[in-house]
Amino acid sequence: MTVSANTQAILLLTARFGKSDSGANKPLTPKEYGRFAEWLRFQSLTPERLLSGDLQELLQGWQDKTVTVERVGALLDRGSALALSMEKWLRAGLWVMTRSAPDYPRRLKQHLRSDSPAVLFGCGNRALLNSGGLAVIGSRKVSQDDLVYSSRIGEMASNAGVSIVSGGARGVDETAMLGALGSEGIAVGVLADSLLRACSSGKYRRALMENNLVLVSPFNPEAGFNTGNAMARNKYIYCLADAALAIHSGKKGGTWSGAQEDLKRGWVPLWVKQTDDPE
Structure with missing residues (x-):
């Protein structure tokens, strides 16, 4: 390339x-x-x-x-x-996409206009960035029941022919994506860090080879975890999808702030899984 x-x-x-x-x-x-x-x-x-x-x-x-x-x-x-x-x-197999590329995600331009990322780094099937789907977001530290629920949502989306759009972080995000991929479905991962490492990870290798997955990031592919980047990428997850489901969130942190921003901006409809957890 x-x-x-x-x-x-x-x-x-x-x-x-x-x-x-x-x-x-x-x-x-x-x-x-x-x-x-x-x-x-x-x-x-x-x-x-x-x-x-x-x-x-x-x-x-x-x-x-x-x-x-x-x-x-x-x-x-x-x-x-x-x-x-x-x-x-x-x-390492990464590609680079600028905002002027014909296959740049149209949903990002539609929702964010000039605030959409000038550059996207990625690996996998870049055509999936325009497939829409269900954004699944949630905390990293959740109960086993929430993880089972996340995986099931991924499987159900796969069976319905709907893509899962998530952040690739451990917990809800990764579990929902792997649930979809394990059922021969499609997933879009918007990463805040370590894209280069994720693209060579064994857990994603088969899906990347079968064109069922795209991993993308607006940040340096070798960047480590950064709270600011993690918060900033939330809007890209929402804006690449047609609707969103928040599975678990405390009253602070990335999942909470991302959901609040979506509700304020009105990017996509947002559903929240009911819970009895006081946190």
């Missing part, structure tokens, strides 16, 4: 390649890149055009408090780091 110059430029502007990506080199957030990309379109400029020519001249007229010309230049000057990372990721 080759990566186009335009994709390389978008990666340089928005992706992290190491711990040094901070301060002036901090990659653009989805909101920041959305503003910048919109301005580039109005100027009839593509991101790859920024890789050649005089940046000050090309960006003449661009004014933004956080996305300065200096910051853009520093990000674009990370070509060596990009080359090393891409060689490793592509060799």
